[in-house]
Every structure is written in C-alpha cells, then in structure tokens.
Ligand SMILES: O=C(O)C(=O)C[C@H](O)C(=O)CO
C-alpha cells in the first residue's frame with residue numbers, strides 16, 4: 577500500500593498557482609495500479625481516497641502514521657467498483673460487488689479484503705473514507721437499486737442521471753455521501769450551473785472516458801475559476817470554497833463523494849452566471 581498526503585489550500589494562495597501547482601495540489605493522477613492499493617490522505621475533512629486493483633487478495637490497512645490498529649477503527653468507507661466484477665470480504669462476510677455497485681462499511685469492522693472474480697481481468701475498486709463516530713450496518717447497493725435522478729437537457733448538453741448511494745435517503749453513514757453521475761450520450765457538461773458548499777469538501781473521480789479524451793474540470797472560487805485537464809480514472813479534490821464542474825471532449829461518468837458537517841445532498845449554494853469569472 578502506498579499513501580500520499582495532500583494539505584489544505586487557502587483560496588487566496590490557490591489563485592496564484594501555476595498549472596503544475598494546481599495539478600500537484602488538486603489532481604490525483606494515478607490511483608489504479610494492477611496488483612496494488614494506492615491511497616491519498618487529504619486534510620480536507622481528513623478524507624482518504626483510494627484505488628485497489630486486486631490480482632490476489634489485498635487487505636485494507638491503516639497507514640502506520642495514523643497510529644490506529646485497523647483502517648476502520650475511527651473511519652467509515654464507501655467502495656464502488658468501476659471495473660469487472662469483484663468481491664469484498666468484511667470480517668469474513670462476502671459481498672459480490674459488480675460493476676458500478678457500491679458497498680458501505682462502517683466504523684469498527686476489523687478486516688476488509690478486496691478480490692477479483694477473474695484475476696486476469698481484475699476488479700477496479702475506488703473508495704473514499706471519512707472519519708466516523710458511530711457504527712452503521714454494512715450495506716451493498718447495486719446500481720439497479722439506486723434511485724436515478726434525471727437532470728439537465730440536450731439543449732444545455734448536460735443531460736445526466738445521478739445515482740445516490742450513500743446519503744440521508746439511502747445507505748446511512750456518519751458523514752460520507754457518495755454517488756455516481758452518468759452523462760447521456762452526446763452530453764458533455766456536469767454540474768453547470770456550478771455550486772459550492774462551504775460545509776463539505778467533494779472529490780470527483782472521472783472514468784469511462786476514452787484514452788484520447790479529456791475532461792476540462794473547472795475549480796476555484798466562483799470569481800477566480802481555473803481549469804485542470806483530467807484523463808480517465810483521475811480524481812480531483814475540491815475544497816469547500818471551490819466550484820467543481822467539468823466538460824468532456826467525449827462521454828464520461830464520474831463518482832462524487834463528500835464529507836463534512838452537512839449531510840444534506842441538496843444543500844448547495846448555486847453560483848449566478850453573472851458571478852462566474
Ligand atoms: O452532475 C451533477 O450535477 C452532480 O453530480 C453534482 C454532484 O453530485 C455534486 O456536486 C453534489 O454536491
């Protein structure tokens with residue numbers, strides 16, 4: 577397992593960053609490595625972001641620097657498989673996690689292991705973990721059972737379906753919210769009009785994007801926007817002061833995950849187009 581640390585950034589500083597500095601602070605370029613588990617620990621709400629591609633059993637381990645005896649001693653985790661079918665074992669209980677299914681594991685579970693159904697065609701587990709104060713039951717939600725919310729329209733090139741997995745009306749958690757947004761064919765924009773939520777950070781993982789395509793992800797305070805060019809299976813850390821919106825050069829899907837003080841999905845401060853600069 578490898579762990580990378582990201583610190584919090586003040587928006588006054590971020591607006592002076594070069595392209596390279598923006599990418600160093602906010603872009604996660606390589607999370608998915610065959611046979612490995614990679615993690616990024618951001619001090620934004622102490623969120624841990626990870627990727628696991630198991631070619632044999634891989635165990636979810638706390639980093640020694642955390643001084644905890646196991647990963648979920650003080651945390652909860654949401655796991656979504658973006659690859660071929662996989663299996664996650666939670667204290668001996670086995671869950672089949674098919675493509676785009678989500679598994680939530682709460683505080684206190686001691687042993688979580690990741691497996692592929694076909695190790696020659698391994699699963700690609702993406703996870704986000706936040707601090708937890710209470711144990712909620714382990715639950716799996718297949719994409720077929722997640723309630724779809726249809727948003728946008730063709731005239732705005734932003735027709736898309738949001739699947740919410742971890743949220744107030746779905747799988748209960750302490751603070752983690754997680755879901756997936758699938759863009760309809762020929763629609764390229766997500767999350768426009770843009771918003772911020774000062775009470776939560778957010779992380780976007782873009783995937784199902786062709787090799788040669790890119791998403792232009794917009795970030796920054798509404799009056800100081802910047803863009804980051806994002807390739808397939810790369811993630812963006814969006815601090816609470818930043819908008820998070822993107823437009824693709826081709827079709828894509830993304831997973832959004834949030835942690836912070838407010839557990840209400842619809843709590844967003846929309847930015848008036850006249851204020852977006
Ligand atoms: O397509 C969208 O719009 C989203 O998926 C928005 C995210 O869910 C979000 O930013 C929630 O705060």
Ligand SMILES: [Zn+2]
Nearest residue numbers: 771773778820
């Ligand atoms: Zn948001």
